[in-house]
Amino acid sequence: MSVDHVEFAAHIAGDVVTSDNPGDSMRKWRERIAVRQAIVAREMGISPSVLSDYESGRRASPGVGFIKRYVEALVKLDQNHHKLLAHEVEPKDKSAILAIGEFKEPVKARRLLEIVDGSVVTGDERLDTDIYGYTVLDAIKTIYALSGFDFYKIYGATTERVLIFTKVGLGRSPMVAIRVVHLKPRMVILHGPKEIDQVGKALAQKERIILSLVGNRSEQEIIKGLSSL
Numbered sequence: 561m562s563v564d565h566v567e568f569a570a571h572i573a574g575d576v577v578t579s580d581n582p583g584d585s586m587r588k589w590r591e592r593i594a595v596r597q598a599i600v601a602r603e604m605g606i607s608p609s610v611l612s613d614y615e616s617g618r619r620a621s622p623g624v625g626f627i628k629r630y631v632e633a634l635v636k637l638d639q640n641h642h643k644l645l646a647h648e649v650e651p652k653d654k655s656a657i658l659a660i661g662e663f664k665e666p667v668k669a670r671r672l673l674e675i676v677d678g679s680v681v682t683g684d685e686r687l688d689t690d691i692y693g694y695t696v697l698d699a700i701k702t703i704y705a706l707s708g709f710d711f712y713k714i715y716g717a718t719t720e721r722v723l724i725f726t727k728v729g730l731g732r733s734p735m736v737a738i739r740v741v742h743l744k745p746r747m748v749i750l751h752g753p754k755e756i757d758q759v760g761k762a763l764a765q766k767e768r769i770i771l772s773l774v775g776n777r778s779e780q781e782i783i784k785g786l787s788s789l
Contacts, residue, residue, distance in 0.1 A: 568645040569635050572589050572635070573628065573631045576630075576631070577627060577712075577742070582614075582622060583615045583616060583619075584615070586615050586630060587615040593637070593645060595637050595638070595641075597611055597612060597615070600633050600634065600637065603633040603637055604630065614626070624742050655698065656697055656701035656702040657695060657696075657714060658779065659694070659695070659696040660695045660696070660714065661694055661716070661787055662692060662716060662717050662718070663691070663789045666690035667692075668688055668689070668690065669683075669688070669722075669747050670688065672786075675789070676749060676777055676782050677776050678773060680770065680771070681764070681772060681773055682764050683765075687770065689746050689770065690720065691720060691721060691746055692717070693716050693717060693718055693721035693722075694722050694724065695714045695723050695724070696779065696782065696786070697725050698726055699725040699727050699733065699734050700727050702725065702734070702737065719746070721745055721747075722746070722748070723747070724748075727752060729753065730753060730757035731756035731760035734748065734760070735748070735763040735764055735771075736759075738763070739763050739767065744769060746769065747770040747771075747772070748764065748769055748772070749772045749774055751774050751777075751782065753773060753775070755773075756773065
């Protein structure tokens with residue numbers, strides 16, 4: 561996909577995965593770009609009845625893999641025929657992601673805490689977990705600028721990673737954002753607060769995520785430390 565196509569796919573999928581009724585959202589997007597159900601099903605390599613069941617809600621909410629295939633089919637069909645998406649989707653601000661990378665070798669969660677000079681809030685018993693990558697995010701821009709599917713893109717090559725949110729207030733918003741999408745990181749580090757809101761802590765415990773705080777290192781120092789691993 562071109563950059564524009566990725567933008568379109570991210571926007572549609574974000575709307576679908578964060579919807580209370582994913583099937584209905586899928587149907588609305590298909591109708592907005594004027595593509596018949598049978599054509600989308602053929603592009604996906606599935607029967608129209610399967611697609612109909614998902615769009616109508618007769619089947620349980622589709623998984624991430626199915627949504628990805630569905631959205632890719634819509635974008636491809638639109639590009640080949642109507643090109644209506646350019647009028648539906650506005651460009652998004654990608655500056656929420658400050659740094660992203662994969663470690664050369666797995667790094668223990670406790671080692672990451674040493675690197676960033678962090679302290680554990682919850683998940684002490686999982687500090688021997690292997691972490692394979694990192695993403696550093698501006699928390700405010702992440703909440704307001706990234707759609708649901710954009711949130712999937714912050715996971716890079718694997719979800720076995722640490723998400724570091726900067727400019728954090730009480731810590732609730734980043735954990736709520738993680739809660740509403742299917743993929744979860746193994747570890748979250750909040751940069752800035754001296755303590756965390758109890759709701760944020762409870763969400764981390766529920767999702768079995770190692771949650772930590774760091775306040776003595778700058779964003780640049782954190783990124784430099786992580787990129788050296």
